[in-house]
Amino acid sequence: MLIQSLRLHDFRSYHQVLLTPPAGVTVFVGENGAGKTNLLEAVHLCCLGRSHRTAFDREMIRAGQETAAVQVRVQRADGVDEVGVRLYTPLQKKRKLLYINGKTAARTGELMGHVTCVMFSPEDLDIVRGAPQGRRRFVDMLLSQCGAGYYYALQTYNAALKQRNALLHELARGGNPAQLDAWDEQLAAAAAPVVRARQYAAQNLSALSRGHYAYISGRENEPFSLRYAGCLAESAQPSEDLLRLLQRSRAEDIRRMTSTVGPHRDDLTLSLCGQDMRAFASQGQMRTAVLSLRLAELDMLTERQHEAPLLLLDDVLSELDIGRRARLLERIRNVQTLLTCTDLSDLTGASPQAVLRVHNGEISPEERP
Numbered sequence: 001m002l003i004q005s006l007r008l009h010d011f012r013s014y015h016q017v018l019l020t021p022p023a024g025v026t027v028f029v030g031e032n033g034a035g036k037t038n039l040l041e042a043v044h045l046c047c048l049g050r051s052h053r054t055a056f057d058r059e060m061i062r063a064g065q066e067t068a069a070v071q072v073r074v075q076r077a078d079g080v081d082e083v084g085v086r087l088y089t090p091l092q093k094k095r096k097l098l099y100i101n102g103k104t105a106a107r108t109g110e111l112m113g114h115v116t117c118v119m120f121s122p123e124d125l126d127i128v129r130g131a132p133q134g135r136r137r138f139v140d141m142l143l144s145q146c147g148a149g150y151y152y153a154l155q156t157y158n159a160a161l162k163q164r165n166a167l168l169h170e171l172a173r174g175g176n177p178a179q180l181d182a183w184d185e186q187l188a189a190a191a192a193p194v195v196r197a198r199q200y201a202a203q204n205l206s207a208l209s210r211g212h213y214a215y216i217s218g219r220e221n222e223p224f225s226l227r228y229a230g231c232l233a234e235s236a237q238p239s240e241d242l243l244r245l246l247q248r249s250r251a252e253d254i255r256r257m258t259s260t261v262g263p264h265r266d267d268l269t270l271s272l273c274g275q276d277m278r279a280f281a282s283q284g285q286m287r288t289a290v291l292s293l294r295l296a297e298l299d300m301l302t303e304r305q306h307e308a309p310l311l312l313l314d315d316v317l318s319e320l321d322i323g324r325r326a327r328l329l330e331r332i333r334n335v336q337t338l339l340t341c342t343d344l345s346d347l348t349g350a351s352p353q354a355v356l357r358v359h360n361g362e363i364s365p366e367e368r369p
Contacts (some may be wrong), residue, residue, distance in 0.1 A: 001116065002336050003043070004080070007071040010062040011087075012038035013361045022353040025329075025337045029344060029366055030358035031250040036340035038357075040119065042070040043338065046083040046311070047117040048141060049108035050100060057087040057096055058208075067093055071099075074115050077307045081303045109155075116309035118298045120291060126291065128277050128286040132267035139268065142297050143197050146304045148195050157190040157263065163289055165258055172257045177250055187262065189245040194263045195230075195238035201300070202268065208296035209289075216327045217288050224275060224289055230266035245289040267348050267368035287319055295331060311337040317346040325350070 008017040013035035028036040035052075041060070044052050051060060071084035081279040084099035098105040100114055126134045144151040171177060205228040213224035227233075235241045245261045246253075253260055270277045272285060281289070298314040302307045311332055317325050318341060329350050341347065344366070347355070357366040 001077075001305075001309055002073055002075045003310060004040070004073045005071075006043065006073075007069075008039075008042050009069040010065040011042055011070050012060055012062060014038065015062065015087075015361065017363065019363070021336070021338065023336055024353035025332070025339055025350070026354040026356065027347060027350075027352045028338070028340045028356050028358050029347075029364075030340075030342065032342060034358045035361055036358045037121070037314050040314055040338055040340065043072055043115075043117055043310060043312060044119050045070055045085050046072040047111070047115045047145070049085065049096075049111045052119055052121060052123070058089050059087055061087055072115055074310075083111060083115045109144075109148045109151040110178045112144055112151055113305070114303055116145045116305065118294050118301065119307055119312040119314070120294045121314040124290045124294070125283075125286050127290050128281065130271055132265070135268040135270075136266055138265075138293070139198055139201050142205075142300065144203055145301060145309070150193070150249045153190070153193040153197070157187070157194050159276060160187045160190045161259060161262065161264055168257045168259070170254055171254045177254060180246075184243055184246040188239045188246065188261070189264050191232065191242045192239040195235065195242075198228060198230075198266060199233070200261065202226060202233075204300055205293060205296045208299045209292040212292035212295040212331065213288060214247055215232045216291060216324050217285075218323055218327065222285075224292060225271045225274075226293070227271070228266070229269045230263060231261050232263060233266070284319070284321075287316075288324065291316065291328060298335065308335045311335045313337060313339040315340055315342070317341050317350075318343070322332065322348065 002023055003021050006017070006019040006021070008014045019039070028039060030036050040049055041053060043362060045060070054060065066089050068087045069084065073080065073082045082101050086097040088094040088096070098108065100110060101211065104215065127138050134245060140154060144154070164180065164187055167179060167183060171179065209226060210224050214220050214222070231245055232238045232241055242262060249260050270279055270289060272289070277286065292358060298309060298311060316328070316339070320328065339352070355366040357364050
């Protein structure tokens with residue numbers, strides 16, 4: 001998959017932008033706050049229908065404007081795909097519009113698979129050190145890009161969970177707990193495809209990322225592993241098993257007014273040398289682990305779609321030593337990559353196809369290092 005063109009209109013710090021990046025690595029260099037990350041965010045928005053930085057569309061609209069638009073056109077193995085997103089301020093009272101090959105998409109799920117990307121950002125360190133929600137989101141975004149079926153399965157599960165939790169609030173004030181029977185069955189049925197997909201993802205991510213970690217770190221004796229953690233992680237019959245767990249936890253759920261078991265409480269355990277990374281891993285080890293997970297994600301998407309997705313790397317080089325930097329760049333040499341950095345010295349040892357300077361909402365060619 002190759003970007004033919006990327007267009008921005010009143011998006012973040014940019015009024016009008018048209019980029020036609022080459023097939024290899026394109027580097028955006030500039031000071032912090034110059035707008036480099038905004039370019040990667042625009043691509044991510046077209047891939048997943050959402051920003052990786054904010055849940056509020058208005059924050060992506062240039063100051064003083066009422067609407068913004070981004071559009072990416074990619075060459076795929078089976079033809080050309082074009083995806084666009086138009087955003088509105090709350091005053092406009094309009095919903096975000098999604099376009100696929102010139103036609104309006106009714107649901108975000110319709111975007112999945114047209115333009116796919118893997119993105120590393122500094123916030124990704126929270127995948128290792130943060131709350132389980134961030135690790136679930138990482139897996140959910142990967143599986144959604146693998147196929148829209150997972151995206152819709154997760155929506156179905158979350159809708160059933162919302163309804164069950166609403167009923168739990170009512171039952172806490174009195175009522176017949178047998179009312180939960182129907183929602184228990186719906187929630188258990190909806191959980192099955194989510195759990196099976198996560199079991200598949202965890203198994204593959206662990207095997208692939210282990211190899212990437214060893215290569216990038218240069219330390220074969222520092223094994224990295226990932227394990228799916230949850231009440232159904234080892235289940236061969238997730239629907240039946242969850243139904244039993246829901247019935248067993250019913251009294252506690254009513255008392256706490258929330259569903260205490262189910263894939264909405266899943267987690268991933270990330271280990272280095274057999275120990276939980278959250279307890280002892282250094283910043284460099286965490287960064288290498290996240291990069292390894294992102295490269296494993298790239299492998300899985302490539303296998304599923306029979307072509308590599310786009311790779312977006314935000315401020316990754318400056319925190320890597322020269323050896324890890326060189327090994328990372330070797331790993332991505334056959335993938336179209338958009339990469340940001342703050343200093344040309346970060347590119348030591350790299351051979352990008354294009355280096356562009358970003359300053360005050362303007363993009364211009366930079367002399368190669």
